Amino acid sequence: SQQGEEDPQALSIQEGENATMNCSYKTSINNLQWYRQNSGRGLVHLILIRSNEREKHSGRLRVTLDTSKKSSSLLITASRAADTASYFCARFFYNQGGKLIFGQGTELSVKP
Amino acid sequence: DTAVSQTPKYLVTQMGNDKSIKCEQNLGHDTMYWYKQDSKKFLKIMFSYNNKELIINETVPNRFSPKSPDKAHLNLHINSLELGDSAVYFCASSQGGPYTGELFFGEGSRLTVL
Numbered sequence: 001s002q003q004g005e006e007d008p009q010a011l012s013i014q015e016g017e018n019a020t021m022n023c024s025y026k027t028s029i030n031n032l033q034w035y036r037q038n039s040g041r042g043l044v045h046l047i048l049i050r051s052n053e054r055e056k057h058s059g060r061l062r063v064t065l066d067t068s069k070k071s072s073s074l075l076i077t078a079s080r081a082a083d084t085a086s087y088f089c090a091r092f093f094y095n096q097g098g099k100l101i102f103g104q105g106t107e108l109s110v111k112p
Numbered sequence: 113d114t115a116v117s118q119t120p121k122y123l124v125t126q127m128g129n130d131k132s133i134k135c136e137q138n139l140g141h142d143t144m145y146w147y148k149q150d151s152k153k154f155l156k157i158m159f160s161y162n163n164k165e166l167i168i169n170e171t172v173p174n175r176f177s178p179k180s181p182d183k184a185h186l187n188l189h190i191n192s193l194e195l196g197d198s199a200v201y202f203c204a205s206s207q208g209g210p211y212t213g214e215l216f217f218g219e220g221s222r223l224t225v226l
Contacts, residue, residue, distance in 0.1 A: 033214065042116070042202060045214035086153060099168060100215060102147070102155035
């Protein structure tokens with residue numbers, strides 16, 4: 001399938017710790033995006049990384065992309081309780097005008 | 113001002129009924145989408161419109177009919193509702209399609225079919 005996998009499905013950490021979430025895919029992508037979804041809310045875009053990029057940063061977020069392994073990771077450093085949310089990676093496939101395919105996400109719980 | 117707004121936020125209805133969800137974006141984007149999120153949080157694309165033209169129809173039953181009266185609006189009408197239609201439906205928009213950048217999502221419309 002185009003979706004690939006997100007790993008882990010759930011992650012529970014203490015405030016101050018780092019959180020790492022992984023995303024794999026099966027077919028070539030043009031870009032990969034990470035989104036956050038707070039409970040009962042819509043998704044909010046975090047970072048977009050293109051297939052020719054290896055790493056991007058935004059504040060406490062670091063995203064890496066390894067196209068040879070067809071995988072990406074999202075690292076949240078010095079986590080806060082407010083980071084508690086579901087995190088989704090979305091893989092872009094350039095056909096039919098372009099489709100952004102999401103998985104099931106990783107549910108992150110940061111305990112104070 | 114809300115960038116992407118959907119109405120209603122909650123919808124509870126009986127099997128067999130017909131219902132509509134409306135979406136409006138004030139971002140000036142040219143592409144709008146409908147996604148369905150199931151109980152396991154899996155988010156699946158249903159439709160995509162670019163400048164009122166349907167560009168993605170992702171094997172959705174024809175009981176679902178999107179309509180885009182202009183590029184700022186994308187509505188979703190569902191006929192003969194079934195139990196399996198229960199989900200949260202998200203509208204989203206982007207400029208130039210997802211290749212160029214981020215999607216902006218609405219807050220979702222939770223549909224419960226009894």
